[in-house]
Amino acid sequence: MPATPPLTRIQIKNRQVILEAGLEVFSQHGFRGATLDQIASQAGLSKPNLLYYFPSKEAIHVALLSSLLDTWLAPLQALDDHGDPVAEILDYVRRKLALSRDFPRESRLFANEVLQGAPRIGGALGGDLKTLVDAKAAVIRGWGAAGRIAPVDPYHLIFSIWALTQHYADFDVQVRAVLGGEDPFPGAEAYLEQLFRRLLTA
Amino acid sequence: MPATPPLTRIQIKNRQVILEAGLEVFSQHGFRGATLDQIASQAGLSKPNLLYYFPSKEAIHVALLSSLLDTWLAPLQALDDHGDPVAEILDYVRRKLALSRDFPRESRLFANEVLQGAPRIGGALGGDLKTLVDAKAAVIRGWGAAGRIAPVDPYHLIFSIWALTQHYADFDVQVRAVLGGEDPFPGAEAYLEQLFRRLLTA
């Protein structure tokens, strides 16, 4: 007894099209700044047709956020207790920076939400997110206690990785304005490797 | 012949009240998410009265942004060519972190604007901001060339200071959710000093 009937091909395709359009518009203008007309136009659908697939504007936003959270936390999930500590952390930094380079809209969508107090995703922050960070912080603390990396506060280490990598997506306009249009990412990757290597092997 | 007549006491006070209310509301909801009714209510004034002092919603926003930019760049302005390099940079980090602690709303207002492509302040990014950063980057590059700090890309060094300090204001909700409500700032200050000291004296 499936409570929800199976989706047709058209439903699968149009839901995808709408989410892609919603990502484009929400990440540019924020939740309140985005309009259903904009999203519909971007998706190539009529406004009532949007609301045939999603019950409300907020439902599109929530669907985007929750499908995003997994992708966003995957790099931290992959941090391996049994790997080489410095290499593991540097890999995490690289993976997170790659997300900023390849999925800047997702980063800005998330930033917009957190910036405004995470009204539609707040629960996940103190729940899944905190659980994961607590676990990985314990791993990092263990590495420090064993003398395999220089001692650092593991929570602020994780925050600093988030801040440094997401900055290149979220503040892209500012970064490129200062650099005069040059692509920031090659330089960023080299700089961040240098920074965390020095921090962890001091 | 003063083109603009002198301001009365009431004008000075009410303009200030409106800007304070606008800061509160804009920083929480963004430009599009904020309404004149919210700002008026927060300021304890009627909506038509708001528009007696500012010609439009956008005018309030622009007034906030431009008066903010100076405050925001002051810590970088203060970076002294003739001081001790490591101490100068660490002082810059501390001053910038203090801004995040003491003026989080200003930080979020700015973040909101840049996140959405800086539509109302874009010009200043490639202008005043770039000019200042170029000048200070040259100073830092000089310190590196003279062997007084470890060699680092000065632009990414500045970006990293912005990212790390503003993160604690802009992503406050997330940081506190992970830390379980604990005040992040004491730990952040210690961590950032450690990080930049190791980076610059490697």
Place this chain on the structure above:
DNA sequence: GATTGATTTGACCAAACGGTCAACTGAAGG
């Protein structure tokens, strides 16, 4: 090719929005 349910849309609605205006109030100087 007829039927049935999935899909699409033009027309519409109520609420919220930024902004206007004429009229009212208050305060300061003569």
Place this chain on the structure above:
DNA sequence: CCTTCAGTTGACCGTTTGGTCAAATCAATC
């Protein structure tokens, strides 16, 4: 007291917005 002008506001307006609905169209199955 009266005049004058800064300050204030209730009522209002046109537009935009999220969302609804009945009717039309399309696609799959029999």
